[in-house]
Amino acid sequence: MPLKTSFNFDTVIVGGGLVGAAIACGIASTGSRVAVLDGGDRDFRASRGNFGLIWVQGKGADFPAYARLSGIAARQWAEFSDELCDATGIDVGLQQTGGYDFCLTPEEWEAREWEMRQVAAHTEGEFEYQMLDQRELSKRIPEVSSDLLGASYSSQDGHVNPLYLLRALHQRMHHLAVDYRPAQAVQSSRRQDGEFIVATRDADFHAERVVFCAGLSNQRLCRDLDMHIPVQPLRGQLLITDRVPRFLPAATLQVRQTAEGSLQIGDSHEDVGLDESATLEVITRLARRAVRIFPHLAQVRLNRAWGALRVMTPDGVPIYHRSVEHPGAFAVSCHSGVTLAAFHARQLASWICSDVDDPLMNHFSAARFDV
Amino acid sequence: MFRLLDTAVAQIVIELDGVEVSVPAGVSVAAALLYLDQVPLRHSVVNAAPRAPFCMMGICFECLVEVDGVANQRACQVQVQAGMCVRLQLSPGAGASD
Amino acid sequence: MKAAYQLVVIGAGPAGMAVAQTAARHGIEVAVIDEQADAGGQIYRNVDASPLADIDLLGRDYVFGRQLVQEFKHAAVEYFANAAVWYLDANGEIGIIVDGVHRRISAQRIVIACGAQERPMPFPGWDKAGVMTAGAGQILMKSAGMVPGEAPILAGSGPLLLLLAWQYLRAGVKIRALVDTTQSASRWTAMRHFPKAIAASDYLFKGLQLVTAIRRARVPWLREASNLRAEGDERLRALNFDCRGKPQRIETSLLLLHQGVIPSVQIAAAAGCEASWNDVQQCWQPVVDHWGQSSADNIFVAGDAAGIGGARAAWLGGQLAGLQIAHQLGELEQAQRDRLALPVRNARARHLAIRPFLDSWYRVADSCLVPRDETLACRCEEVSVGEIRALAAMGCSGPNQAKAFTRCGMGPCQGRFCGATMEQIFASETALNPQQIGRFNSRPPLKPVTLGQLACSD
Numbered sequence: 029m030p031l032k033t034s035f036n037f038d039t040v041i042v043g044g045g046l047v048g049a050a051i052a053c054g055i056a057s058t059g060s061r062v063a064v065l066d067g068g069d070r071d072f073r074a075s076r077g078n079f080g081l082i083w084v085q086g087k088g089a090d091f092p093a094y095a096r097l098s099g100i101a102a103r104q105w106a107e108f109s110d111e112l113c114d115a116t117g118i119d120v121g122l123q124q125t126g127g128y129d130f131c132l133t134p135e136e137w138e139a140r141e142w143e144m145r146q147v148a149a150h151t152e153g154e155f156e157y158q159m160l161d162q163r164e165l166s167k168r169i170p171e172v173s174s175d176l177l178g179a180s181y182s183s184q185d186g187h188v189n190p191l192y193l194l195r196a197l198h199q200r201m202h203h204l205a206v207d208y209r210p211a212q213a214v215q216s217s218r219r220q221d222g223e224f225i226v227a228t229r230d231a232d233f234h235a236e237r238v239v240f241c242a243g244l245s246n247q248r249l250c251r252d253l254d255m256h257i258p259v260q261p262l263r264g265q266l267l268i269t270d271r272v273p274r275f276l277p278a279a280t281l282q283v284r285q286t287a288e289g290s291l292q293i294g295d296s297h298e299d300v301g302l303d304e305s306a307t308l309e310v311i312t313r314l315a316r317r318a319v320r321i322f323p324h325l326a327q328v329r330l331n332r333a334w335g336a337l338r339v340m341t342p343d344g345v346p347i348y349h350r351s352v353e354h355p356g357a358f359a360v361s362c363h364s365g366v367t368l369a370a371f372h373a374r375q376l377a378s379w380i381c382s383d384v385d386d387p388l389m390n391h392f393s394a395a396r397f398d399v
Numbered sequence: 400m401f402r403l404l405d406t407a408v409a410q411i412v413i414e415l416d417g418v419e420v421s422v423p424a425g426v427s428v429a430a431a432l433l434y435l436d437q438v439p440l441r442h443s444v445v446n447a448a449p450r451a452p453f454c455m456m457g458i459c460f461e462c463l464v465e466v467d468g469v470a471n472q473r474a475c476q477v478q479v480q481a482g483m484c485v486r487l488q489l490s491p492g493a494g495a496s497d
Numbered sequence: 498m499k500a501a502y503q504l505v506v507i508g509a510g511p512a513g514m515a516v517a518q519t520a521a522r523h524g525i526e527v528a529v530i531d532e533q534a535d536a537g538g539q540i541y542r543n544v545d546a547s548p549l550a551d552i553d554l555l556g557r558d559y560v561f562g563r564q565l566v567q568e569f570k571h572a573a574v575e576y577f578a579n580a581a582v583w584y585l586d587a588n589g590e591i592g593i594i595v596d597g598v599h600r601r602i603s604a605q606r607i608v609i610a611c612g613a614q615e616r617p618m619p620f621p622g623w624d625k626a627g628v629m630t631a632g633a634g635q636i637l638m639k640s641a642g643m644v645p646g647e648a649p650i651l652a653g654s655g656p657l658l659l660l661l662a663w664q665y666l667r668a669g670v671k672i673r674a675l676v677d678t679t680q681s682a683s684r685w686t687a688m689r690h691f692p693k694a695i696a697a698s699d700y701l702f703k704g705l706q707l708v709t710a711i712r713r714a715r716v717p718w719l720r721e722a723s724n725l726r727a728e729g730d731e732r733l734r735a736l737n738f739d740c741r742g743k744p745q746r747i748e749t750s751l752l753l754l755h756q757g758v759i760p761s762v763q764i765a766a767a768a769g770c771e772a773s774w775n776d777v778q779q780c781w782q783p784v785v786d787h788w789g790q791s792s793a794d795n796i797f798v799a800g801d802a803a804g805i806g807g808a809r810a811a812w813l814g815g816q817l818a819g820l821q822i823a824h825q826l827g828e829l830e831q832a833q834r835d836r837l838a839l840p841v842r843n844a845r846a847r848h849l850a851i852r853p854f855l856d857s858w859y860r861v862a863d864s865c866l867v868p869r870d871e872t873l874a875c876r877c878e879e880v881s882v883g884e885i886r887a888l889a890a891m892g893c894s895g896p897n898q899a900k901a902f903t904r905c906g907m908g909p910c911q912g913r914f915c916g917a918t919m920e921q922i923f924a925s926e927t928a929l930n931p932q933q934i935g936r937f938n939s940r941p942p943l944k945p946v947t948l949g950q951l952a953c954s955d
Contacts, residue, residue, distance in 0.1 A: 270909070
């Protein structure tokens with residue numbers, strides 16, 4: 029049996045999507061020698077299905093720590109975007125002028141109002157919101173349909189181009205001398221003689237610290253190191269249109285206008301296992317809803333439609349897990365790689381690098397699922 | 400840029416950017432614009448580069464024009480009709496690119 | 498239009514017409530969907546309603562298509578012209594825009610017979626106004642009876658380029674120059690396949706006729722051309738290139754390009770059909786069995802869409818798919834199917850005999866596949882080859898990640914003119930072939946559709 033090539037690093041990060049890349053940048057900027065092992069060009073990549081929202085409203089209505097975390101993360105975004113642009117020259121298109129979530133039925137309105145009140149309570153009023161009826165809404169967005177009920181609005185929300193964000197993080201990794209390896213899917217990991225050995229088909233990667241950010245593969249991969257990380261796929265389909273003259277002053281959960289002018293339409297949820305395809309059914313449903321909200325979009329051409337799999341934990345709240353049995357092993361799983369990007373690159377990376385016990389972070393341990 | 404092999408072909412009148420022009424009947428709008436030597440036909444959306452029909456079979460999306468009020472129609476996929484209103488998607492004051 | 502059919506055929510070129518007629522003959526209920534106003538595909542475009550006073554101008558092969566189209570129109574099939582398929586999935590669900598209205602239909606069997614496109618031939622300035630494809634020149638002749646007003650340059654490589662030159666000469670069009678990028682090295686490799694090509698001697702003879710006519714007309718034929726660069730501001734002014742190493746410059750306002758044809762794989766790819774990389778033809782083709790069945794049980798691919806073989810092979814291949822589908826749907830017994838298929842297979846093999854020779858002789862030059870940094874890789878979003886190359890060199894995982902990072906392939910053509918270029922750039926930077934790197938993804942809509950059209954679907 030031929031000897032496999034071995035590499036040595038301080039930290040190995042499994043997964044090079046929005047989560048892995050942000051954490052890699054954070055850890056590498058402390059001087060740690062980091063390797064990122066990424067999947068292939070055609071693998072499931074939740075980062076390519078991200079809508080690009082920096083979204084605080086509604087998060088953590090029944091999980092106070094998450095409500096606080098989202099606010100903390102969102103408030104750092106402007107500074108983070110400037111830093112990234114200075115370091116890489118890439119403008120991720122940040123617009124943080126608030127966000128709207130449309131209500132199409134009275135039930136939606138009631139449920140939304142309850143959520144907003146909860147989040148405000150959990151954050152001791154730090155989170156601010158408004159419930160806007162059709163009249164108020166149409167003052168801010170004139171193109172909104174005259175028979176739309178209204179929307180919730182929060183000023184801290186915003187959006188970026190998620191693909192440019194990933195590109196910028198990869199560029200930053202490159203500058204920080206992170207050893208980025210595509211097409212190196214991890215097969216197994218183990219702890220041996222006080223270090224971790226992460227094995228791919230081509231090589232063994234030795235490190236003092238390993239962080240699993242491998243999306244849907246986290247559950248399988250983390251088992252090797254006795255971490256129970258429950259994640260399930262939840263499909264979201266997205267539509268992108270041709271460029272349209274600018275009319276949206278802010279992000280909305282259902283439709284957002286990119287920096288180039290095209291419209292991104294989303295917010296669908298399907299439990300279909302590992303199936304990424306876009307379907308006729310949902311494409312037409314998303315188009316119908318977009319035209320219902322903004323009638324003037326009827327003539328706009330669909331450019332492309334695709335699906336992607338969100339990485340969902342059982343309660344929809346991130347897992348930030350520090351292994352007790354194997355100190356130095358971590359698992360990170362979430363579906364909000366954009367909202368939390370700044371936090372991942374800063375506080376989360378620090379927490380991973382330190383031994384400090386952080387009460388906020390303890391809420392997000394995977395131990396909360398061990399009943 | 401292109402000429403008719405048979406000049407005795409019937410002609411119809413369409414409106415191009417508000418001006419009445421005579422074009423061969425039964426051809427695509429793209430063919431009619433090439434017949435009129437309307438080159439360039441469009442300016443690209445990113446850098447306002449001058450563009451004209453490329454593939455003539457509906458897959459390159461270079462020949463986009465506004466037809467009867469609807470923008471971004473592939474001119475090679477639309478047949479000319481008498482009285483049709485065609486407007487070009489040229490950027491005002493777009494510079495030449497080389 | 499009904500909500501469901503036993504068989505839906507996408508494309509009314511020679512392959513699509515053959516599938517439909519064959520299946521209908523055995524009692525299968527067939528709908529044929531085609532984007533154009535009349536049947537015939539690109540190869541036989543307008544053959545039954547030509548604007549030309551004399552269609553013999555275009556040659557015997559073209560005229561042959563007329564009887565095919567006329568037969569098709571008498572077949573017991575439902576034929577929908579001006580209808581574009583924008584969605585197809587492996588469950589047999591089809592989204593179509595007919596006369597501006599969105600319709601959903603389903604089928605037990607689907608045949609993708611959407612033909613081929615010209616291989617993109619990117620070089621600095623290929624996006625200038627006045628640069629078109631040789632196919633565009635043919636379409637203008639066939640569908641509009643139009644030819645170049647001034648002498649064009651024809652540039653590239655392949656039989657279609659020579660055919661266009663021949664047709665133009667017959668129409669009295671002067672050709673400024675034939676700038677030929679065919680590599681002489683290919684000719685020696687091609688000779689290995691010459692014995693087999695003798696079986697298709699009529700193709701060889703036709704080729705010789707084209708070459709002779711072009712020589713006789715004293716068209717300047719500049720061989721082993723490379724390093725093409727188009728020059729001009731508002732429109733094309735000249736073509737610069739190297740001919741056997743020597744720099745050349747020829748003025749013209751019209752340049753017609755050709756670098757071979759490749760299967761249009763978008764529909765099959767979007768439906769999840771497997772594809773394999775054809776290294777000689779440097780293109781993707783759907784994986785199909787000897788009847789044309791793809792990796793999906795209910796989807797077949799026929800004609801040039803399954804692999805470049807030409808119009809006659811497409812016509813015959815369509816018949817095979819039609820027979821197999823009739824058999825699978827219970828209207829044709831296996832023994833009878835095989836009896837009917839045998840002469841069709843033999844005839845098809847004869848027409849395909851020329852291919853190894855042609856594919857080798859006209860194998861696209863490497864320099865044409867991976868152009869210079871300043872070339873536009875993506876015409877729609879104006880992304881340069883250099884930008885893609887830099888990403889590949891930095892370790893970006895492949896064309897789909899490069900698309901995400903640069904917008905290359907996100908424009909309206911959805912990668913038809915840049916997906917191949919991106920794959921080639923990654924191949925040359927990583928010394929892997931496109932099969933190993935991974936294919937550029939294909940997404941719906943396969944043809945333009947508006948939100949309003951989708952919103953009003955039945």
